[in-house]
Amino acid sequence: MNLNRSCPVCDQLWGASCRELPTYGRDTTHYECDVCGNFQITGTVFASKFHPKICSLTDIQRAAMSHILCTRESKDEPCIIDTTWLSDVLSSSTLPDPITQASSAIRYIGDEVSGTGSAISKPNVQFPALIGAPNYHSFTSLLTDLADQNLIKIGSSVRLHGYTMHYDVDLTLQGWEKYQELQLGRISSGYGFIAMQFSDPILDPFVEEVVKPAVMNGTGYELVHMRDVGRAGIIDNIMRAQIRDAEFVIADLTHDNSGAYWEAGYAEGLGKPVIYICEKDKFDKDKTHFDTSHCTTVVWSASRNCGFEEELIATLRRSLNIPPHT
Template sequence: METCPVCRNEEGGSCRTMRHDGSDQRTFRCDVCGTFSVDRRLLSSQLNPENLELTKIQRASLSHFIRSNQTPDNYPLLMSDWFRAFVSQAKLPNPAIQAQNIIRFVGNQLLNSGSKVRNLPTNFHAIVGSPSREFSVELVSELTKQGLITGRVSTSISGYDVLNVGLTLAGWECYETEQKGQFSGKYGFIAMKFGDPNLDPFVDNVLKPLIKDAISYDLVDLRNVARAGIIDNIMRAQIRDAAFVLVDLTHDNYGAYWEAGYAEGLGKPVIYLCEKKKFEEAKTHFDTNHCTTVCWTLEEDTASFGSEIIATIRRSLNLFPE
């Protein structure tokens, strides 16, 4: 047994190491974080178990990311360059999304086992994205007061827990709402081709700040997480919980079209983007060229684009300035 380089076993549980002979990485199996690999350069620097520079939120955010992006056959590999980008903007889901994650966890457990959750597992806070077990248990207790969850609060010398956790009918309604993609976080998702010298800076320097300033919604994409997670899981979760989805079709990217279809199928508001010259010359695929498409260009002032995209998002979300 040893100290987990991510959670440091501060919330309980234990960690084991599986060594890779001749490999530049080590794989850990933590009761809280789950299974993950770390390259040796990162393990000897920022994720050295003796390193105390990472904040509690950064560690909890990383633990939640690892736990959310693994399957029995696949798990994240943490690399130095990716890690630096991740911790610089690390944040946990807000309490409303944590509460929805709790309802999803309990609902899945009930459907899979046919019985209530007898004890909240050691990794519960990492699963739902809470900063600590205490915080996650308090959320469960609050959900019981709201009539969404059933359970019995148990107090012990180490704190309190919630036993025999289930869902009420109102809780099941929330569960079904989330499963159908009808729950919306306060952010938008953008599907796009990555690595384009025009589109990348346009999204980062124009589109994201524009949306944040106008309606206080973040706009997220997969560039900062795709290399360290299971991209299909991340993408589906991001679209499922997004308030709206932007899809750039400038490059006829098959992935962007697929993500648009997934979002449309969930009933999410989908707004299409395309570089102006490309749209005027070739439009987009015939299945989308009749849909609302906001054109952008680097050759003109962005004020016109900004007004149109914000107005379109406001109409889609029924958000109107007072």
């Protein structure tokens, strides 16, 4: 028998309906929330973090978890909320900033209207969590701001139980222009993305101590790694968004990592500048995949004696049309 109850993750934030499903003898409880989707919480984590009597989660943490759950890609399988998942999410995940929320709202409205051919008569209960809004009030004021900027149009607004509800939401022509730019990744977010093997004892410190500072000093761009935005696999779709909105991508091919090749290909498909790098011994001995053999590859060495930083910066500045240093 399914039991209707308040969602242990988003609780009262979005007014979502949630069902508790039987899990027959397993030490997890299975939930289906209209906003967070399909997830299970282990007995240990529920007792220590989610039990209503001891719950210490803040509304911001609930909103961040709800955002991650409802935007994950593999929705058929329930997400298992165990100790590792929770500590990863609580330590590394923050809600998107208001600019990113606004872009996501325009994407959402554009997708919905394109799919149905008509304005969104009543916003879906998932809408605020999908864009990463911290609460309902902040969500509705964001929509009001977008309407004030003539990016969206709102048919009517009603105040109900202290909340504003917007109806018949659509994009304006200006909003559709912005939507197209967003879809094509043409909105500059002022950072570069590095695609690489995770947790390599030589590459990790090399990226932190050499590549990131060199890129910042030589171009003014911050270089972002998936680790900086959360653990891959938990927020797999956030990686795509990070690449789509990046100014450029640096792909390290030292380990023949299929993920790094995929991310580079995704970025090339979007028309982003992609710069390949590879450890010198590996490159001299094995080269990289033949599909990248025509691309410029900047080689690096942990001993730092191969002019890597200078060549990387010169390549990046050429790709980004930044004038040479005077």
